[in-house]
Amino acid sequence: MTSFSKQSSTRLSSVLSIFLCLFLSIHVSAQVNGPKGVISGQIITVDNEPAEGVAVKVSGPVEKQSLTTETGYYLFKNLPAGSYKVDVTVKGYKPLDTTIVLSENGKQNNISFKLVLSDAQLTEIVVTSGGRYKIDNPSSSLRLASSILETPQNIQVISKRTMADQQVFDIVDGITRNVSGASRMGHWDNQYANIRMRGSKIPAFRNGMNIEASWGPTAEDASMVENIEFVKGPAGFMLAAGEPGGFYNVVTKKPTGISxxxxxxxxxxxxxxxxxxxxxxxxxxxxxxxxxxxxxxxxxxxxxxxxxxxxxxxxxxxxxxxxxxxxxxxxxxxxxxxxxxxxxxxxxxxxxxxxxxxxxxxxxxxxxxxxxxxxxxxxxxxxxxxxxxxxxxxxxxxxxxxxxxxxxxxxxxxxxxxxxxxxxxxxxxxxNRFAQFSFSGEEYTGSVRHRILxxxxxxxxxxxxxxxxxxxxxxxxxxxxxxxxxxxxxxxxxxxxxxxxxxxxxxxxxxxxxxxxxxxxxxxxxxxxxxxxxxxxxxxxxxxxxxxxxxxxxxxxxxxxxxxxxxxxxxxxxxxxxxxxxxxxxxxxxxxxxxxxxxxxxxxxxxxxxxxxxxxxxxxxxxxxxxxxxxxxxxxxxxxxxxxxxxxxxxxxxxxxxxxxxxxxxxxxxxxxxxxxxxxxxxxxxxxxxxxxxxxxxxxxxxxxxxxxxxxxxxxxxxxxxxxxxxxxxxxxxxxxxxxxxxxxxxxxxxxxxxxxxxxxxxxxxxxxxxxxxxxxxxxxxxxxxxxxxxxxxxxxxxxxxxxxxxxxxxxx
Missing domain, CATH: 2.40.170.20 (TonB-dependent receptor, beta-barrel domain)
Structure with missing residues (x-):
């Protein structure tokens, strides 16, 4: 990469130094206050798919609750020793629970569940699903901590289930029908997607990186795609520089831990x-x-x-x-x-x-x-x-x-x-060569919550x-x-x-x-x-x-x-x-x-x-x-x-x-x-x-x-x-x-x-x-x-x- 000018190098070094200092201070804090015990696991559906957004609660010496990630995982840390009850509740499924005893040695305990269908209507912590087409949270590659509902941005997500129903074989193959205002140019459509939105051609991202190059990139085959996220507007701050009209981010399939x-x-x-x-x-x-x-x-x-x-x-x-x-x-x-x-x-x-x-x-x-x-x-x-x-x-x-x-x-x-x-x-x-690093976390100053990225x-x-x-x-x-x-x-x-x-x-x-x-x-x-x-x-x-x-x-x-x-x-x-x-x-x-x-x-x-x-x-x-x-x-x-x-x-x-x-x-x-x-x-x-x-x-x-x-x-x-x-x-x-x-x-x-x-x-x-x-x-x-x-x-x-x-x-x- 060609060397920067002295002024630009100084500016960028200063910004990166601030990030590095904050990163190290957080890491030192984590080392001092290490976890006493960990309870983690994975929730899967009846058809062996990861269950995202499921409510999991632990109760015992302390009480905590969380939602599973996009791969169905949950994690509770810093738990003092004692007996804990782990509860999983989802509307339309039987309630699941188990009891586990944490010892003083801080050992991790993995507790996983498989959802079982039920007609019971739960009145406790309820998280509902939007069926095959609704996605509640952006992928981790967008680096956002908030749900799509709470994010001040128009984000539309096309799931792999949507693509399967529509017989989509690759990203050229009609995915734009699922997003308002998106269309294809058609030029060199044997190889490239060329998608337009909000008045201009938008760049292609993959897993959070702007991989747009020449006419490309090569249109991704549907077999490797988990979701496709259309982010309206610039939003370049989130991960990489984006065009004013927005971008689409192809999220590739990753291991889930489920056979x-x-x-x-x-x-x-x-x-x-x-x-x-x-x-x-x-x-x-x-x-x-x-x-x-x-x-x-x-x-x-x-x-x-x-x-x-x-x-x-x-x-x-x-x-x-x-x-x-x-x-x-x-x-x-x-x-x-x-x-x-x-x-x-x-x-x-x-x-x-x-x-x-x-x-x-x-x-x-x-x-x-x-x-x-x-x-x-x-x-x-x-x-x-x-x-x-x-x-x-x-x-x-x-x-x-x-x-x-x-x-x-x-x-x-x-x-x-x-x-x-x-x-x-x-x-x-x-x-093309790319590199990215990021840190994100949550802190409070009084009653004000800070989600920092x-x-x-x-x-x-x-x-x-x-x-x-x-x-x-x-x-x-x-x-x-x-x-x-x-x-x-x-x-x-x-x-x-x-x-x-x-x-x-x-x-x-x-x-x-x-x-x-x-x-x-x-x-x-x-x-x-x-x-x-x-x-x-x-x-x-x-x-x-x-x-x-x-x-x-x-x-x-x-x-x-x-x-x-x-x-x-x-x-x-x-x-x-x-x-x-x-x-x-x-x-x-x-x-x-x-x-x-x-x-x-x-x-x-x-x-x-x-x-x-x-x-x-x-x-x-x-x-x-x-x-x-x-x-x-x-x-x-x-x-x-x-x-x-x-x-x-x-x-x-x-x-x-x-x-x-x-x-x-x-x-x-x-x-x-x-x-x-x-x-x-x-x-x-x-x-x-x-x-x-x-x-x-x-x-x-x-x-x-x-x-x-x-x-x-x-x-x-x-x-x-x-x-x-x-x-x-x-x-x-x-x-x-x-x-x-x-x-x-x-x-x-x-x-x-x-x-x-x-x-x-x-x-x-x-x-x-x-x-x-x-x-x-x-x-x-x-x-x-x-x-x-x-x-x-x-x-x-x-x-x-x-x-x-x-x-x-x-x-x-």
């Missing part, structure tokens, strides 16, 4: 075949060494002729419990794919979604060699419980990505459909790309003209260029605009103050970031030192209702160069937001509504396509205002619901230096003014239909913009999906039909170029497949 295996086999339209396995358990008799292994293999064709994407995923995780306070976790993920084209693009001179272009139109050729992608990622986590009130966390990660392919793109298109295509090499490589975030991102142009002759040597209305395929082998890859891609990219280096280091701290019995919560935070984009000359070097403040307030009207207000700033360094070979400026944003959250019917389902205003400088948007390469450009300034409503949970027993709506008004308010035409007042590209999604799932629990389920949903998009214009320039989108399922004991089967009405839907489009050559100006767009189905069989042990 559990699951297998699934899927088949569907377009020659889709898939198998996955999930192994979870203990590798040592003492239960200290845990493991989780997820495997997946998939062959998937597309609705466009000849196109395919075959994928293999291997994701082992090992966790070692050093003692009752400390654990270390090692996680490795390997994703490999083989594919023919970089997307399902279509083209026309007439209009978007040209009806004369067949829905299975393929713009390249089956004779071309397939592309190959390899993605390796490694995480190491260290967690330490300092005392009852404080804990520390550290993690490092290494990503290594390589893609070797060729890509064909149209260069000219005539009115009669005759197309001239060019063939480029399309090699990429990336190498602080830490550091460091990153180094490198990318290399080789997109040299090959043969651009019309349809290659010896072939008749290719026509989009009457395509004929089968290029002779000797007409296809063979690219020289004898030199490493780092050297090939060195002299081009596709060799980028970005470094950053930051420190942050936040205090959530609780007043009035913690019903009123005030969050104050600040983040310092030093970032640099390393250029090849002093004109392309960018160095920034930025302070980003944050202030939020949340008030609990009652136990199930809270209102909040938030002011947040963000700063994100941007790697890469534009078509003019100049580096991108950092993205800066301000967010003001107000919202209300409410749980209904004892917490079975929850609703959240928010209004916001975001000003964003230097936002990236899709720019011109030159020789098959699509560049990004930066807008001067945009303003996005909107309203969002999300509802999810179990409405009545067995009926789970997801329903959301978003109104998004995102406009250009200041011209960019790179824009030659007037854009002020125009809508931001790739946005939808109205987005509505709904999903229902119902399973019978009694009678002859016991175990049968039905599910279905819809997606509606209106006021759609693919370029900066004043009026919508894409047709409305209304799609219906539906299916049936059956669950009996360890066995389950789920069938889903997408696009029930068999309509042709336009997913995304690109702006027309401004070339002086009229044959170089044409529409570029992607349509979704017509009616198609998937079926999955699962078996759990």
């Amino acid at each position: 559990h295996q699951a297998f699934s086999i899927s088949a569907g339209s377009f020659s889709t075949y898939r198998a996955s396995a999930d192994f979870d358990g203990k590798l040592s008799k003492d239960g200290r060494l845990l493991y989780r292994l997820n495997l997946a293999a998939q062959q998937k064709d597309y609705h466009t002729k000849f196109n395919f994407n075959n994928r293999v995923v291997v994701a082992p995780v090992f966790k070692y419990l050093i003692d009752d306070k400390t654990s270390v976790t090692f996680e490795y993920t390997y994703q490999a794919s083989k594919y023919l084209a970089n997307g399902n693009y279509m083209f026309s001179k007439k209009q978007l979604a040209d009806e004369d272009v067949a829905n299975d139109f393929f713009y390249t050729d089956p004779s071309l060699p397939p592309g190959k992608m390899r993605d390796h990622s490694t995480y190491v986590y260290l967690d330490h419980q300092l005392n009852d009130r404080w804990k520390a966390h550290a993690q490092v990660a290494y990503f290594n990505f390589a893609m070797q392919s060729g890509s064909m793109w149209p260069t000219l298109l005539k009115e009669n459909g005759d197309m001239k295509r060019g063939y480029n090499i399309g090699d990429e490589a990336g190498e 602080g830490g550091g975030d460091f990153g180094n991102k490198k990318f290399w790309g080789d997109f040299r142009t090959g043969d651009t002759a019309v349809n290659f040597t010896g072939r008749k003209t290719f026509n989009i209305y009457k395509p004929e395929y089968g290029l002779p082998m000797d007409s296809i260029p063979v690219f020289d890859r004898s030199v490493n891609i780092r050297q090939r990219a060195g002299a081009t605009a596709y060799a980028t280096y970005t470094n950053y280091a930051s420190a942050y701290v936040q205090d959530e103050l609780g007043f009035l019995n913690n019903n009123l919560r005030v969050s104050l935070g600040i983040r310092f970031t030093y970032a640099e984009t390393v250029g090849k000359s002093k004109y392309t070097d960018i160095k920034d030192q930025v302070w980003s403040p944050r202030a939020g307030i949340s008030y609990s009207i009652d136990k199930q209702t809270s209102v909040y207000a938030l002011y947040d700033q963000s700063f994100v360094p941007v790697a890469g160069l534009g078509a003019d070979s100049l580096p991108f400026k950092p993205i800066k944003g301000n967010n003001i937001e107000f919202g209300v959250k409410k749980e209904w019917f004892g917490g079975r389902w929850v609703s959240s509504a928010s209004v916001y205003r975001i000003t964003r400088k230097n936002a990236l948007t899709t720019g011109p396509t030159i020789n098959g390469v699509t560049y990004s450009v930066q807008l001067g300034e945009t303003e996005t205002k909107g309203f969002e409503l999300d509802i999810n949970g179990e409405v009545v027993k067995g009926l789970n619901l997801i329903l959301n709506y978003a109104y998004t008004d995102s406009k250009v308010t200041k011209e960019s230096e790179q824009v030659t035409t007037k854009t002020v007042g125009n809508q931001t590209a790739n946005t939808n003014r109205h987005t509505t999604n709904g999903w229902l799932s119902y399973r019978f629990s009694k009678g002859v239909l016991n175990g049968f389920g039905v599910n279905g949903g819809f997606q509606w998009l209106a006021g759609r913009f693919y370029g900066t214009s004043q009026t919508p320039n894409m047709p409305e989108y209304l799609r219906f999906d539906g299916g049936i399922s059956y669950q009996k004991g360890k066995f389950g089967i789920n069938m889903l039909v997408n696009n029930l009405l068999d309509n042709r839907y336009l997913l995304t489009a690109a702006s027309l170029s401004s070339s002086p050559n009229p044959e170089a100006v044409f529409y570029s767009y992607i349509v979704e497949p017509r009616r198609n189905m998937r079926m999955t069989l699962t078996y759990k042990l």
Whole structure:
């Protein structure tokens, strides 16, 4: 990492020194007041899943109560010797209890329970579940101590159960339907998610780290995903720098300590075949060494002729419990794919979604060699419980990505459909390193509670790309003209260029605009103050970031030192209702160069937001509504396509205002619901230096003014239909913009999906039909170029497949 300036280094060192001193003082306190005795354990459900949010109470010489974590664990420390009763109570289950005697030697006692169904209605400590879709607490990777209900931020969580019901195979596969205002761009959708929200493309996080790089990262396979968290607004203070519109955080599966295996086999339209396995358990008799292994293999064709994407995923995780306070976790993920084209693009001179272009139109050729992608990622986590009130966390990660392919793109298109295509090499490589540490704890000054969060975030991102142009002759040597209305395929082998890859891609990219280096280091701290019995919560935070984009000359070097403040307030009207207000700033360094070979400026944003959250019917389902205003400088948007390469450009300034409503949970027993709506008004308010035409007042590209999604799932629990389920949903998009214009320039989108399922004991089967009405839907489009050559100006767009189905069989042990 390039060295910091003397001033920035002094500032960052001072902040980190304060954190270190506080960390050591807390640790010393923990050593002096060591625990006398420990009672811990795990609560699991009847189907061997971790039971999160379950109330556990110990009573004896002292009384304490706690809620289980997301992996079902509870922990009581500093207990004096004596006899204790451990009680577990959950509405709808039989009460569980046991008695244990703690000795003077401070030995840890592990007491675990398995919930047993009951019709009894408990009147003691009651914690209810929101069914399959409602998640009460964010993952530990967001570093938040408060529940989602009490956090002054709009956070929506998509559970693995939701993804299973919707037959989601990877993060590209329709997850945005579960979050208000989220949508996909579709560009390079064989590999990358490209999700947009609140007027801009949002970065991808994994386990709390911003892993956004180039077009990537590689879209995560569903087999490795536990939950996906959509965090609205900047919120960069929590873990890593985030874009003004927010980010999504993929939480990968970790060991739970429960012996559990699951297998699934899927088949569907377009020659889709898939198998996955999930192994979870203990590798040592003492239960200290845990493991989780997820495997997946998939062959998937597309609705466009000849196109395919075959994928293999291997994701082992090992966790070692050093003692009752400390654990270390090692996680490795390997994703490999083989594919023919970089997307399902279509083209026309007439209009978007040209009806004369067949829905299975393929713009390249089956004779071309397939592309190959390899993605390796490694995480190491260290967690330490300092005392009852404080804990520390550290993690490092290494990503290594390589893609070797060729890509064909149209260069000219005539009115009669005759197309001239060019063939480029399309090699990429990336190498990213990250490190984070954080500490969090709770203290009191009088009656004021302090939930303190602080830490550091460091990153180094490198990318290399080789997109040299090959043969651009019309349809290659010896072939008749290719026509989009009457395509004929089968290029002779000797007409296809063979690219020289004898030199490493780092050297090939060195002299081009596709060799980028970005470094950053930051420190942050936040205090959530609780007043009035913690019903009123005030969050104050600040983040310092030093970032640099390393250029090849002093004109392309960018160095920034930025302070980003944050202030939020949340008030609990009652136990199930809270209102909040938030002011947040963000700063994100941007790697890469534009078509003019100049580096991108950092993205800066301000967010003001107000919202209300409410749980209904004892917490079975929850609703959240928010209004916001975001000003964003230097936002990236899709720019011109030159020789098959699509560049990004930066807008001067945009303003996005909107309203969002999300509802999810179990409405009545067995009926789970997801329903959301978003109104998004995102406009250009200041011209960019790179824009030659007037854009002020125009809508931001790739946005939808109205987005509505709904999903229902119902399973019978009694009678002859016991175990049968039905599910279905819809997606509606209106006021759609693919370029900066004043009026919508894409047709409305209304799609219906539906299916049936059956669950009996360890066995389950789920069938889903997408696009029930068999309509042709336009997913995304690109702006027309401004070339002086009229044959170089044409529409570029992607349509979704017509009616198609998937079926999955699962078996759990």
